[in-house]
Amino acid sequence: MTEATALPEDRPFGRAVLNGWRKCCPNCGSGPLLRGYLKVRETCPVCGEELFHQRADDGPAYMTILIVGHLLAPALLISYNLWHPDPWLMSAVLSVACVALSLFLLPRMKGVMVAIQWAKRMHGFGRAPANGMPKEVPVDQ
Template sequence: MRVTMAEAVLDDRPIWPAIRRGLRCRCPNCGRGRMLRGYLKVRDTCPSCGEALYHHRADDGPAYLTILIVGHIMAPVLLIAYTVWRPSPLALAVTLSVLCVSLAAFLLPRLKGMIVAIQWSRRMHGFGSDPADA
């Protein structure tokens, strides 16, 4: 079955619901199936609706976003903790290291889901109906 451009325009994929589903690590199409198999491995297809997810190209983007977000959160925390409580440097380093690793481990799969959902919503990297997009 060939899809014309007019039909493709009618088949809208809103970005914000897809982003919300991706941040919950759910299928961007149905929101029910789990997108990730394990910690960071994206499933080839959604177990609930069968949507193909193997087209994704979420290589380094989630890691860059994780570093950006964790850095912008932890820098003010470091400044405030040091100026208000004046902990020993070792205690501060250990505490902030644990917080940084924990926050990064929490955010990384969610940001990967978000990147895959954005690619699905914008029909990037083979998520569109044109086989030439793959």
């Protein structure tokens, strides 16, 4: 869809996914998305976007396994054919690489999955806030 034909309620998919990769709020891009290592915040502390609707479940883990496997399987084959390392050394190095890469990718994949759900208005992300007020209007307390 072009800018001229885009509906006003369209959400920017690419920007949201990039914000999710950075572990930031898919709406504003400046608030932290995660509380801790993998726990998604209830709301964004900066813009107030409700994030509790997310249903990432096992998706980030599957995506992490897919990426790590596709990166390390060729590395295993190439390193064994080029250098013929000792199997114990190769298993130790690739085990550390697998764990490190998995720990790096898992929260980022969680952010991407939440951002995709937000951009596509899945699982309640498209509904109005519970109080019925727009997010830009502060509620007096």
